[in-house]
Amino acid sequence: MLVFYTAGESHGRGVFAFLDGLPAGIRVDRDLIDADLKRRQQGYGRGGRMAVERDRVDVLAGLRGGLTLGSPVLLAVWNADHENWKDLMDPWEIRPGREFTTPRPGHADLAGAARFRHKDLRNVLERSSARETAARVACGALLKSFLSELGVSAHAWVTRIGPVAFEGPFDRQARDASSVFCPDERATREMERVIDEAAQAGDSVGGEFAVVVEGLPAGIGSSTQWDQRLDALLARHLMSIPAVKAVQVGAGVTCGTLPGSLVHDPILPGSPKRRPTNNAGGMEGGMTNGEPVVLRCTMKPIPTLLKGMPTVDIRDGRAVTSAYERSDVCAVPAASVVGEAAAVIAVAQAVCASFAQPSMEALTAAFSEHRKYWEAL
Numbered sequence: 309m310l311v312f313y314t315a316g317e318s319h320g321r322g323v324f325a326f327l328d329g330l331p332a333g334i335r336v337d338r339d340l341i342d343a344d345l346k347r348r349q350q351g352y353g354r355g356g357r358m359a360v361e362r363d364r365v366d367v368l369a370g371l372r373g374g375l376t377l378g379s380p381v382l383l384a385v386w387n388a389d390h391e392n393w394k395d396l397m398d399p400w401e402i403r404p405g406r407e408f409t410t411p412r413p414g415h416a417d418l419a420g421a422a423r424f425r426h427k428d429l430r431n432v433l434e435r436s437s438a439r440e441t442a443a444r445v446a447c448g449a450l451l452k453s454f455l456s457e458l459g460v461s462a463h464a465w466v467t468r469i470g471p472v473a474f475e476g477p478f479d480r481q482a483r484d485a486s487s488v489f490c491p492d493e494r495a496t497r498e499m500e501r502v503i504d505e506a507a508q509a510g511d512s513v514g515g516e517f518a519v520v521v522e523g524l525p526a527g528i529g530s531s532t533q534w535d536q537r538l539d540a541l542l543a544r545h546l547m548s549i550p551a552v553k554a555v556q557v558g559a560g561v562t563c564g565t566l567p568g569s570l571v572h573d574p575i576l577p578g579s580p581k582r583r584p585t586n587n588a589g590g591m592e593g594g595m596t597n598g599e600p601v602v603l604r605c606t607m608k609p610i611p612t613l614l615k616g617m618p619t620v621d622i623r624d625g626r627a628v629t630s631a632y633e634r635s636d637v638c639a640v641p642a643a644s645v646v647g648e649a650a651a652v653i654a655v656a657q658a659v660c661a662s663f664a665q666p667s668m669e670a671l672t673a674a675f676s677e678h679r680k681y682w683e684a685l
């Protein structure tokens with residue numbers, strides 16, 4: 309089993325990722341991790357915090373000479389902004405008087421106050437902050453090295469910002485040239501305009517992104533138990549990205565509007581068995597079916613608004629307007645990078661569950677043997 313957890317507060321010393329259960333001998337590409345961390349920091353509509361941070365991975369355990377050891381891996385991404393928050397984030401002593409008591413509608417603040425009985429909502433928001441996603445991206449980028457040795461890759465792009473949608477094909481160069489990670493120049497300009505308008509109005513804006521995983525043979529995941537279904541695992545990882553409100557697999561919600569004969573993808577003769585369409589999004593019965601895995605996620609607008617929202621002060625129940633210091637206007641481009649990492653982590657977990665081996669050499673052999681079986685079926 310590949311265990312994955314993160315730790316760390318938004319303005320604490322850093323964010324951290326813990327991975328246990330990886331085989332020994334994966335050659336890890338540090339530049340790839342730092343490139344993904346940098347990509348996650350970008351995107352039109354980001355706020356002041358990203359001007360402070362220069363995210364890079366620091367490997368604290370589990371690697372030697374660029375190779376995984378088969379022991380637990382511990383990754384750190386240090387928070388440069390911690391310097392400015394030392395007093396407020398001191399693990400041992402906090403001076404009273406700077407408590408945050410006005411929960412932002414849409415954020416974890418109020419629900420967290422109920423869950424943990426915190427009176428200072430900073431104790432909730434520090435961990436619920438999307439800063440945590442830097443740790444996920446570091447982890448996902450490390451696992452890209454693992455999956456790439458098996459011939460598996462993932463990519464994500466933005467398909468909507470507010471009312472502006474892009475339904476065209478993926479193009480890596482065009483995506484990387486876009487300020488919103490949308491592989492279309494015209495859509496990019498319109499999306500920038502929507503973000504500008506939201507910023508001018510003191511508001512925020514959400515959107516959608518697509519994630520595709522390619523190169524998986526059929527039969528990864530399992531139909532035998534709810535928690536072994538790969539579509540469910542992918543959805544859980546993606547839904548757990550802060551602000552994601554919907555995850556769709558393949559044709560997703562459209563499947564409920566069409567007859568079966570238009571939804572299900574015909575099986576063509578030949579080896580391997582291919583499909584002329586991919587409404588299933590590469591998933592049947594909780595397992596891959598040999599087609600690309602296609603996922604789509606919807607992100608709500610950022611809840612921290614310059615114009616504020618009606619809320620209450622939890623000290624006395626008075627009606628007030630929610631507070632604002634700084635925030636992103638739109639983080640959908642960054643979320644697409646996180647989505648890519650989340651999908652990679654889920655797929656790596658499913659691969660490790662199916663082909664558990666202590667060494668990469670043995671795991672690659674087992675995986676290749678399975679791929680050959682599928683390709684000859």
Ligand code: EPS
Binds near residue numbers: 437439550634
């Ligand atoms: C976030 C609020 C902002 C974002 C942050 C998520 O941070 P701050 O409160 O420091 O201005 O910038 O995202 C990140 C720090 C990041 O690395 O993505 C929130 O409340 O969720």
